[in-house]
Amino acid sequence: MSRTVIHLPAVALRGMTILPGMVAHFDISRDRSIHAIEEAMVGDQKIFLITQQDASVEEPARDDLYQIGVIAEVKQVIKMPNEIVRVLVEGLERGELASFLSQEKYLMAEVILFDEKTAEEEELMPEAKEAMLRCIRETVLKYQKANGHMSKEFLRQVEEQQDVGTLMQQVAYNLPLYYTQKQKILEAVDLTSQYETLMAILLNEVEVISLKNEFQAKVKERVDKNQKEYLLREQMKLIREELGEDNTQSDAEHFLEEVKKLKADKTVKERIKKEIERFKNIASSSSESAVSRGYIETLLELPWNKASKDNKDLANAEKILDEDHYGLEKVKERMLEFLAVRNLTHKGESPIICLVGPPGTGKTSIARSVAKALNKKYVRICLGGVRDEAEIRGHRKTYVGAMPGRIINGLKSAGVKNPLMLLDEIDKVSSDYKGDTSSALLEVLDNEQNSYFRDHYVELPVDLSEVLFIATANSVQTIPRPLLDRMELIEVSSYTENEKAHIAKEHLIAKQIEKNGLKESELTFQNGAIEQLIRSYTREAGVRNLERKIGEICRKAAREIYEGKKKKVTISTKNLEHYLGKEKYTFDKKNEKDEVGIVRGLAWTSVGGDTLEIEVNVMPGKGEFKLTGQLGDVMKESAQAGISYIRSVSEQYQIPDDFFTRHDIHIHIPEGAVPKDGPSAGVTMATAMLSAITGKKVRADVAMTGEITLRGRVLPIGGLKEKTLAAKNAGIRTVCVPGKNEKDIEELSAEIKKDLEIVYADTIEDILKIAFVKE
Missing domain, CATH: 1.20.58 (Methane Monooxygenase Hydroxylase; Chain G, domain 1)
Incomplete structure (x- = not known):
């Protein structure tokens, strides 16, 4: 390759390269570059253009420039404002920079030419x-x-x-x-x-x-899709507005906002979002829209992970329970134990408690007090007469008018997942062709299962493990055994007269005075009047009727005060009849004298205890055995067992062998129109029959209870507190009870056992020794 060297003025270009055959223009402002152009114009208009490696260098040296440049011919030079010169050139051929001959006024380069035709x-x-x-x-x-x-x-x-x-x-x-x-x-x-x-x-x-282009296509596709969706939404919105259905979209957006605020697991939120997307595509005029809306609203209202903070102050809980209720020591003690365990373990698992007792004894109200003491939300669900399983588990969404069950509705109304839920009258649920309601409650009341309780309507597992369930029942006899097994039974027994008096003084009177618009100074009750009111105007285990009678007195007193007849009313034993009328109840008092064939037994009723006087007559006849007084099958069998026992020991009591074939025995229990049944009158009937047959008198101040066997053994019975109270009210001094019931008697308060002689009998002989008058 032959080489030729020439000398040319040079211009360093910034950010630009000119090729041979290329016509281009560029602006220059550096003095040396302008002088180089002027020098080229004076000569043959040839100039050497070479590019800077770094465009930011103001005064480039040899090392700042590329090796190869182009020899160009200057075609035009134009002076621009701000001392800028615009130069139009045409590239002629390549040239290699050998060196700079001068760098003062302008760059004079030594350029080596290439022979293009190699x-x-x-x-x-x-x-x-x-x-x-x-x-x-x-x-x-x-x-x-x-x-x-x-x-x-x-x-x-x-x-x-x-x-x-x-x-x-x-x-x-x-x-x-x-x-x-x-x-x-x-x-x-x-x-x-x-x-x-x-x-x-x-x-x-x-x-x-x-x-x-590929990236741009993807971006454009995405943008176009978003734009398309936006346009479609706007069109749909306009169509809905024209049809008067514009609220559906706004409701869906509102639901999505609520989902963001909802305290729930990811699974629950995803399910709700899926349902909202489905709701968007349903016309609001459709019946399915209302179903979907109701379902979404139900899911959003449930307290999935929202809980209230319990009050852990044991002293405060005890104070509230004592203030709200007199007595009920076992219930209070159990609630305080539960709270103590909760504080120690820091676990949310709650026991399932069932309060069993007669009506009006405060079962429902103590549940409300427990909620107040623990600072829990209180929800009451009445189960009396519920016979449809869907009432508990909810209906499936496919049915018209479907709704969640009572448990889920209770959680919704509470607003938290750990309320106190009272299942009232759980012994009165029933079953029919729609399902077994009590079986549906098994999952609800099982600590091992209720962490994932599934309501048919909600279709998502709901955690009930932190709910404190308290159930109430009047009797456990009608509660199915599997359901009863899942609950901890606490007996709420009848109140004594003294307890009723305390409850009336501390709670009921003040409550009714306030309820009837009176002041405490305007109405007062003497102690004797309260005792007479309890004894003569109410007969119940609880205090519900007592409160009604107090309310009746308050209403009549309020009228007298409002009419100006009196400024202040004092209720005493003398004027109690004026406000409530004649006495309604009198206790059957013990007989004045000892008699043959008449024995006082003790019975349990739904309104407390009572005494039953059993009469037996023996008369000449053909050996017939009669039972009257509306007796049930159990009492009839007890009478049969009693007469069989007496016949087996007839020799011991010198009863002739043909006595039972020549005499009729008639047992009667007044009142004849009242049905009676139960397993605790066996010893009473046996004692009365033996007294009538032998002619031995029975002590009038002795009452007894217990079941008898063919061999004369005395079996244990229940309801001893109520029976003992009934004996005390009747003036009985001695009460015979089965020996195996001794532990139940020990649990009774000293107030009940005061002035009573309790005799424990293992056989009928033990009772006869006490009951028969010693001659």
């Missing part, structure tokens, strides 16, 4: 040049297909151009390449190097543009 080019075969032409054309077409911004004129030139070198120059300066890429082309001196460099740049650009 030996290598001359040796290239026509076939090789044709291959190069075709490859360049194909690549340019690919570039045009990818880019799409090339003029038809340029594409025509590419197709018509037959010289490889000229074609590469046209492609190089017509494509929007970065100056560093053009510099690489400029530095490729021979034809083959120029071809390889240009093709590499073109193919890389095609790849980059293809990837860019």
Whole structure:
């Protein structure tokens, strides 16, 4: 390769490379560059243009410039404002910078010229040049297909151009390449190097543009999809507004906002969101829309993970329970134990307690007090007469009018997942063809299962393990055994007269005075009046009727005070009849004298204890055995067992062998119109029959209770507290009870046992020794 050296003024270009055959303009402002242009215009208008490696350098040195530049001819020079000169040049040929001869006023460069027609080019075969032409054309077409911004004129030139070198120059300066890429082309001196460099740049650009177009297509698709959805939503909104259904979308958006605020697990939220999406696509006029809306609202109202903070103050709980209730020591003690365990373990698992006792004994009200003491939300669910399983488990959503069960509704009304839930009258649930209600309660009242209670309507597991369930019942006899097994029984027994008096003084009177608009100073009760009111106007185990009678007195007193007849009313034993009328109840007092064939037994009723006087007559006859007084099957069998026992020991009591064939025995229990049944009158009937047969008198101040066997053994019975109270009220001094009931008697308060002699009997002989009058 032959080389020629020439001297030319030079200009350093920033961010720009000019190729041979390329016409371009650029602006210059540096003094040395302007002086170099002026020097070129004075001479043959030739100038050497070389590109800076770093465009930010103001005064470039030799090392700051590329090695290869272009010799150009200055076509036009225009002075612009702010001392800027715009120069139009045409690239002529490549040149290599050898050195700078001067750098003071302007750059004077020593430039080595290249012989463009190299030996290598001359040796290239026509076939090789044709291959190069075709490859360049194909690549340019690919570039045009990818880019799409090339003029038809340029594409025509590419197709018509037959010289490889000229074609590469046209492609190089017509494509929007970065100056560093053009510099690489400029530095490729021979034809083959120029071809390889240009093709590499073109193919890389095609790849980059293809990837860019692919990304842009994806972004455009996403944007178009969003835009399409937006337009469709706006159209749907407009259609709904025209149809008067524009509230559905706003409701769905409101539901989604509520889901964000909801304290619940991810599974629950996903289920609600899925239901909301379904709700969006249902016309609001459709009946299905109302079903879906109700379901979503129910799920949003449930307290999935929302809980209240319990009051852990044991002293405060004890104070509240004592203030609200007199007596009920076992119940209070159990509640305080539960609270102590909760404080020690820090666990939310709650016991399931069942309060069993007669009506009016405070079972429901003590549950309310427990909720107050623990600072829990209180929910009461009455189960009396519920016979549909769906009342507990809810209806399936497929049914018209479906709704969740009472348990889920109770949680909704409480607003927290750990309320106190009172299941009132659990012994009165019933069953029919719609399902067994008590069986549906098994899952609710099982600590092992109720962590994942599934309501048919909700269809999602609801955690009931932190709910404190308290059930109430009047009797455990009608509660199915599997359900009873899941509850801890606490007996709420009848109140004594003294306890009723305390309850009336401390709670009921003040409550009724306030309820009837009176002041405490306007109405007072004397102690004797309260005792007479309890004894003569109410007969119950609890205090419900007592409260009603106090309320009746308050109403009449309120009328007298309002009419100005009195300013203050005092209730005493003398004027109690004026406010309540004649006495309604009198206790059957013990007989005045000892008699043959008359024995007083003790009975349990739903309103407390009572005494039953059993009468037996023996008369000549044919051995008939009569029972009257509306007796049940159990009492009839007890009488049969008693007479069989007496016949087995007839010799011991000198009863003739033919006595039972020549005499009729008649047992009667007044009152005849009142049905009676139970297993505790066996010893009483046996004693009365033996007294009538032998003619021995029975003590009038003795009462007894217990079941008898054929061999004369006395079996234990229940309801001893009520029975003992009834004996005391009747003036009985001695009470005979089965020996195995001794532990029950020990649990009675000293107030009940005061002035009573309790005799424990294992056989009927033990009772007869006490009951028969000693001659």
